[in-house]
Amino acid sequence: MGLSMSPIIVALDYPTKQAALDMAQQLDPEVCRVKVGKELFTSCGPAIVEELQQKNFEVFLDLKFHDIPTTTAKAVRAAANLGVWMVNVHASGGQRMLAACREAIDKSPHKPLLIAVTVLTSMDSSDFQTLGYTTTPEEYALALAKLSYNCGVDGIVCSAFEASSIKNHTHKDFLTVTPGIRLKENSLDDQRRIMTPVEAVKNNADYLVIGRPVTQAKSPSVAVQNIVKELFSF
């Protein structure tokens, strides 16, 4: 199976470069991509992205930029200059912010996929109540997905639960990037809107972001292989 067929993105949520590289060493860049998030990037800076790319990994830079349009667009441009495969911002930054980010990438010589985060997969209805929101997470995710689509963003981060409905209301090629993936035997941890890998793909998730179920497995490489086998056998 080539990388173009693989939906798996492994979240390298580590505090040090060595820990992240040790995990990457156990993964196959032909079978999965990797995600560099806030902890790793804040600890190591752009060097970790470059090292992972040298090891042939495509990198999703998951810094979820959320700021005024000019600042966010400049941050996205800086991420594009790192040559990352995917970068993201918060959709709740609004229409002008999303459009500014789209424009920044369109003008950049490097063009990562631009993805907007809808509602974090750690949030459920009770979290929404404490925030005073009157919608459900699913309704709000759909509203933010429609806004993102209309701003020309390439796709969204959402729960796998929402993937199908979001594609139905936008376009089948609008990418759905879904964290909150758990195997039946895994604990929920801090995630709330979860699905198994097979359920997620059946519900139209294009990419599965998987952290602890792989990185805390006895053998991360076997864990990835098992998920891939399951995905290609249903």
Ligand SMILES: O=c1ccn([C@@H]2O[C@H](COP(=O)(O)O)[C@@H](O)[C@H]2O)c(=O)[nH]1
């Ligand atoms: O809505 C979101 C957006 C991002 N994430 C990130 O994905 C991984 C998930 O890790 P697990 O260990 O599989 O829970 C993590 O890096 C989050 O920052 C998310 O979970 N939900």
